[in-house]
Amino acid sequence: MKNARNLLAALLIFFSFNAGAQNTAKPINFIIPFSAGSASDVITRILLEQVTTNTGQRFVFDNKPAAGGNIGTAAIARAEPDGFTMGTSTSGPLAINKILYPDLSYDPEKDFQPIALIAILPNVVVASSTLNINTLAELNDYLRKNPDVAYGSVGNGSSQHLAGAYYEQLLGVKMTHIPYRVTANLVTDLVAGRAPVSFQLLPNVVGQIKAGNIKPLAVASNKRLAALPNVPTAAEAGVKGYESAAWFAIVAPKGTPKAVVERLNKDIVKASADPNVRARFTELGAEPQASSPEELQRYINSEIKKWTDIIKKGGITLEKS
Template structure:
């Protein structure tokens, strides 16, 4: 008994005087933020702005690593299978976390295999048209123009399941129109073809067309969110333009593999919220057409679950098929 008590006291003493835990010293080396899309995209730009601020706050570099492919699934899956130690994060987006769950058979489960840190930004879609090819002044005229040409008006997106694709498909459902989806590999090529008129319309992300809008080469008819965008304050919302029960937008946030220590998740959530709230960061994000904003981990998780249900229903109604 005396030996057991002695051992117990030694164990308690060791625990009391042991060095700090991994969470206490986190981060002690650079952090990898996996961007599941290619460089130069709007999402990539947002990730790098946030990573730069987090690096300054955490005292360790947050390195953005592009790992594109399969609509974001490849990079996201790589993070799901990474060590849950807080040193590998993923830049979460609707495609690999919400849309692809309905359209594809995923090698990971977005809700089961990740811990959610925080949302960081909302990316507004804006209905833009080539003013020569589609000479309309507002959304109601656009609807009438498309209805008079069923199956003839194409709208461009960066691919099946993207927020641009689904914004158009959802619009067809709500407005009773029938457009043709024209998928592209590159957002920059979409902008070129919109200006030339090769494709006459798109539900584009604001950063991808802000220059063309400023130059008068494209016309913005409405944004797809409930509130007007700070980047395009004179452009009405779809509801203001007469289209009720319609909202579609891109969003981004940070997530880590399931099993990451709670203390590390809490630290990352606090630091992310502080980074997004920084006035300089907010100004940079708004300048490129983004609506910055953070959330708690639980709020982000609940948001993703609700988005999965919402878009599964819309995809079914729009008869978007898996490939």
């Protein structure tokens, strides 16, 4: 009976996605495990608004922020796999938290049906303008000569924290991690030089970069950011292999009908290619993606493996910097 219901749901969604902009079929409940206005929320809505424009399929957004994204992500895993509930999750709940939370209530590698990787937001190595540093090579020299330079992040286990820990390991230097609860406080201390270095996501610091209060030194990606075309990659600046990013993916409960997955993936790929969507992602410092479900599964697996090694080497826990 359950399989029959899922098949019927798959057919309903398949035909609704083909009905065009006049579609009035049942909307899809879409869980976002972070607050309204967060990067996850904004990126998801930009993309799915375009899917709605293209297909007429409606989405009802349900923000469930708590526990580093674990609560909302668990709600996706526990939902009925009938194609009417899915959501966006990120590198934290889908990779990092499997390592940091011993009692995680879901398995990122087994409890979801991947649909598509939709965006990657690389970390950017930045320094306060109070430091007389203009290049990554100068920063590296400064860190080697001055142990325990402070760097700020939005909390233990965040992409910013792990990007800093990874940088320490690659360079063989020792820095002091300062976790902040409020991003605005972090940025204030970065500008003032109290925590003079950070491994930030561009939306958090773009205003201060434009104002000249923070200097972007390198992008932790294999290619330059369109929003920072004159800022080199870490490899170009001399630190090879340094890649770190927050990323965003759409997943559904395990067992969601294949027809639903394939159809939604196709429409996400089309929406991701829209020039307006790409331009808006670029403004956020995000690189648009459009993976297949199989590519997303491999990406999740590889990210868990990569960060397991880095976290264990750094002795990082939720309580320890």
